[in-house]
Amino acid sequence: MSRIASAFAAAAAENRAALVCYLMSGYPTPERYLQDAQKLLETCDLLEVGIPFSDPLGDGPTVQRAGERVLADGMTTERAFRLLRDLRARTDKPLVAMTYYNPIFCYPGGPAAFAAALKAAGGDGVILPDLPPDEGEEFIEAAREVGLDTVFLIAPTSTDERLKLVTSACRGFVYAVSVTGVTGARSSVGADVAGMVARAKAVTGLPIAVGFGVSSRETAAAIGAYADGVVVGSALLSAQERGADLGEFVGELAAGCRRG
Template sequence: MSLQALFETTRSEGRGALVGYLPAGYPTVADGKRTLTAMLDSGCDLVEVGVPYSDPVMDGPTIQAAADTALRNGFRLADVFSTVETVAAAGGRAVVMTYFNPVHRYGVERFARDLASAGGLGVITPDLVPDDDAGWCAAAGAAGLDRIFLVAPSSSEERIALTANASSGFLYAAAVMGVTGARATLSDTAAETVARARRHTQLPIGLGLGVRSAQQAAEVAGFADAVIVGSAFVTAAGESEAAVRALAGELAAGVRGQGAMTSTVGK
């Protein structure tokens, strides 16, 4: 199923999509594959497979520590493709989130081709701007991958328009300025950032950075098309598979409850 088809389904159900993030290879490659499968089995509509990187400048301490563990346990970039392949073979949907340097070093055309062959649907590139993409948009388009760029509360209207125009699949809205990490309350700028982005695109908009509870997931699902959860899943993965399944179920219930009550998803 494409990302477009996924969001058509969630819209028809009057709810947002639940998107869960986990670095590939955390804490080992086999463990990561099992955890991502558990996330999908327990309520996630889509998973983001992260690429562990040695200089994760946009990640908070939780994801940084997980990436470091994966790298120390022997993670290699090829493990991203095998992880995505496992997800796809099990009937799940996956995109990859990566800093651009690993893609550039691997080769943009080669990376796009290998990810598409593994069953990946798209790539989120948090540190890449579409007006200086080093050929990524062309390579991704040729491979049939969606190009998912980020906007932030500080983005100008011109920057949001340019970013939205270059994106496909969905647009990623960062709820806060700064690094990733679960937070007790949502940022005051979250809904405003999504509303600003909607003025420039018909694409679905996913909100990430900070969600950790069913209540927060329900709140986000009231104004965004996707609720993106990262650090909370990484923390749960460090505890047990049962903790991951419980978190996914809790968040899925929040997303579905809010969607049913408001019927505003995608509007």
């Protein structure tokens, strides 16, 4: 069983949704990023590590600002891998890269080399928000070769046929977006999200994690009541911007993930 599968299984055994946290590699500085990541990993079940790209079509303003800042400071895919290697030396919890396909396609040696480098740095999987799985056979095969889980996105607008196709290409878990727009903290999540999760569960046995919009203990609890995982990203980056105590905030989110 992979680290990702084990993390979701452990959360389910404790009657709670897994808490999945996102940070942008190197934000706001490499040193602070590593400190914040370690603090989150004391509580969360899985950490998503953002690898920045200059045209992040699925990112809202908070994630875009973080990406633009680290790119301006010289962040590259290779530097993100070095930071990931540092994190892996400090934790046994799952570490999953989240990036667009352009950095993968343009990586020296191509998708196979990217997959091998990510695995060597300690990555357990990769989330691909802009790569349709029916166009991603090359990367999926490369990821399978080195033992990386591949995570693709479903949305409330996904048809049942599309749900089958996307979930069949996933390993580890399925990423369900709560809205059809970009990332960003919201005060509530649409009523159609629970229905999307139920439809996805009808076609796959993989855990379903819901993201895009989780900003508080209340939204985490609402999603955690029916989803296997709760993904928090923009709200954490906003907390970093404010200089807030991430440990206290992630503790509140984790409390929301507990059921009963």
